[in-house]
Amino acid sequence: MPVAQPVRSARRRAPRNSLNPDRILDAAITLLDRDGAEAFTMRALAEQLGVGTMAVYSHFRGKDEISDAVAQRLLDTIELPPAGTADPRGELHEVCRGVYRLFTEHPSALQLLTTRQIGGEDAIAVIDRMLALLRSVGLSRCDAARAHVALMQYTIGSALWNTRRARALSEDGARERVRAKLDVLPADRYPTLVDLVPELLCAQDEGAVQYEYGLDGVLRGLLGGR
Template identity: 60%
Template sequence: MTNRPEPIRRRVPRNTLNRERVLGAAVDLLDHAGPDAFTMRALAQRLGVGTMAVYSHFKAKDEIIDAVRERLLAEVELPTVGSGRTPRDELRELCRAVYRLLADHPSVLHLLTVRPVHGDEGTAVVERILGLLLGAGLDRSAAARAQTALMQYTVGAALWTARGRQRSGDQEDPGTRLRTRFAALPAERYPHLVDLAPELAAAQDGLPQYEHGLDALLSGLLAGH
């Protein structure tokens, strides 16, 4: 049997590997290869070290997953209490922060479901949203439903954006691809899609489109408050 040669990798200088470098490489691997491709060996190859070098900083893959999850969720900054802004403004800011995190790191949702969540990971975000909704005058039931609606919309919009980026890669943007697709449809069968192809393409602009929907959702949820 012919032995397969070891993959060639650029080794890092001795004693320069640390936990932060490992976590940075783990985030990069998850973002570009996805959770299914995340292994200790793949992570070591990305770092240019032997697998045992990674184990010298983390005991197991699950420990890295927990640390990555904590690091990414820490990127969501809670609005400063007592800033003088309205609850609606603070809700908008907080939802935007969650959207940007999930759109930039779609693997976060997977990381939140593969292992039980311990401590305050993500819990502080939901707690603040509920407090803002109650502070805006919603009753208990309305606040609970509004928080769920906001998170459902935010997660769905972020995944839509992330998948659009993954499909397009370095090629044409999602809007251009959508416009080309709709413009090629038979107009007699799909008159609205063909006619509104430019406008539909313009609506695939990520954060601005998310904000458009978020503002409409907040207006409805907070109507009369």
């Protein structure tokens, strides 16, 4: 009696001549956001697209070139507010919010932008706008430069914290385990923490709201009454 052979499902191929740089970059962003930069390979990208690896090489020289193009495309999504609104603090808030939104919506962007040498007018435009706004409120050259770095450190750090926390808490039972650990803390040793557990959990869960709260405080500290 003949033995039945296992049926192998054919990989779904993309339509002939449908591949183009834009489609490759769209797939690369999807792959990076879903699996992370560590899992990003030319083979994985080709499988995401449903094509052979060499088809991708016909549009890009390799992984590094695609990574640079992805990083630049993501930077293009940062929308700068209209200039000259007579509200430098508000404009700074909007620029920082755009950077935060980029890194939370596309977690892979953080690793790409910190490991690649990214040029391009969009990245430069963001930096230039922030520096101009900081100078316009009266900060010295040195203070404007340091304030820009401080705002980026806070924004990028907040995005990294919130995306990693959200990912960790998405696992089954993760929130319950965190709450259970906090509930058994001895009140005599950690009285303030135990008392503020509900408020602390609320603040940590409201990622974007908490970022806005902190950003307002950072701007007040950097700009004072300006």
